[in-house]
Amino acid sequence: MTAAPARASERSTTDPAVRAASRAVFAVFVLNGFNFSSWAARLPAVRDGLGLTPSRIGVLLLIGSIGSLLALPLSGLLVTRLGAPRTVLGFAILNASGLTLASIGVAAGQVAVVGIGLVMYGVGTGVWDAAMNLEGALVEQRLGRTVMPRYHAGFSVGTAAAAGVAAIAAWLQVPVVVHLPVVVVLSTLGVVLAVRQFLPTPTGHGASAQVGGPNLHAPSEGRLRRAFGAWLEGRTLLIGLVVLAAALTEGSANDWVALAVVDGFGKDNAVGALTFGLFVTAMTAMRFLGTALLDRYGRVVILRLCSGLALAGLLLFALVSEDMMWLALVGVVLWGMGAALGFPVGMSAASDDPLRAAARVSVVSTIGYSAFLAGPPLLGMLAQHVGYRHALLAIAIPVVIGLGVIRAAAPVRANLAQ
Structure with missing residues (x-):
């Protein structure tokens, strides 16, 4: 169903x-x-x-x-x-x-x-x-x-x-x-x-x-109360965690995958740039493909699939040996596909109830964008000690957390029926 x-x-x-x-x-x-x-x-x-x-x-x-x-x-x-x-x-x-x-x-x-x-x-x-x-x-x-x-x-x-x-x-x-x-x-x-x-x-x-x-x-105070009251809603905050995990998964690749290829695999800058292009291509293709998949299988199933792909891709890219660059590239493709749908589906989930959509989307967006703010410097500091590739393993933690709360993104009517 x-x-x-x-x-x-x-x-x-x-x-x-x-x-x-x-x-x-x-x-x-x-x-x-x-x-x-x-x-x-x-x-x-x-x-x-x-x-x-x-x-x-x-x-x-x-x-x-x-x-x-x-x-x-x-x-x-x-x-x-x-x-x-x-x-x-x-x-x-x-x-x-x-x-x-x-x-x-x-x-x-x-x-x-x-x-x-x-x-x-x-x-x-x-x-x-x-x-x-x-x-x-x-x-x-x-x-x-x-x-x-x-x-x-x-x-x-x-x-x-x-x-x-x-x-x-x-x-x-x-x-x-x-x-x-x-x-x-x-x-x-x-x-x-x-x-x-x-x-x-x-x-x-x-x-x-x-x-x-x-x-x-x-009244203005009523609008303010409703706008900021969304910060106290459990479902909204859980959707925010799903979006946070997706934003970290995408943002870490945007910032570090090219450098991780250059430093972690000993490749030149051109290969690093091409690897980043491969990630973006995989993510874009999954976003086009995802519309049909979501309508057929639903948000929860597809978001779980994406989390699994992202986790597998991150582990492959970070843990394969330096002489297996081809397998790392497979990991980048899986990583890109896994990062594709969390953010857009989170926006849809936050908007299920039109009456509260504006407040909820602002909360979910704020949580998601905090990943782009905090993620790069934290990964950079970690990379100084363990290298870029192994630092990216830290993203697996929010991916697993997001996987655990994905049911919060189920459509409101589905939630009410359960």
């Missing part, structure tokens, strides 16, 4: 407005990934332009992550008040403005200006991310089938496209202060067009179900 998302009527699954909104959400995910990768791919030029040591560039990146983490707890309240279209657009503009200011700081050699820009970028990214996930969950419910993993695959597509553009810009020696403002202006125009196709956000009592939050006319 499958535990698919609550089904909308057959009429709504073929509604042209819902299909248009689905395409728009996919586009917004792509553009979010595009902005992220446009900055990340130019980090070598940023480092050189500012003359930073590796530790100082790490601190600079941490500043942007803190901006996201501080903004995320308020994201549910913002979406409830403004609606998803205006929230996505407003914070996409803040995201783009922050990257533009950071690029100006790089050109001027002013680390403080870059830091201010990254705080703006982090706040914009965090709220934009939460709002687009809420809209994606609403569209998914109206479609009556699983599509959230496909939206997150769109993010991966955006990162790959931006990396290609950034590589060309670097090869042509285009300054960061020219490259970033141009691409983020274009991506913001794309967001302007996309949000026009989002599902309408009515006001009044209907707003609760549409935007996933409390009545807009409720």
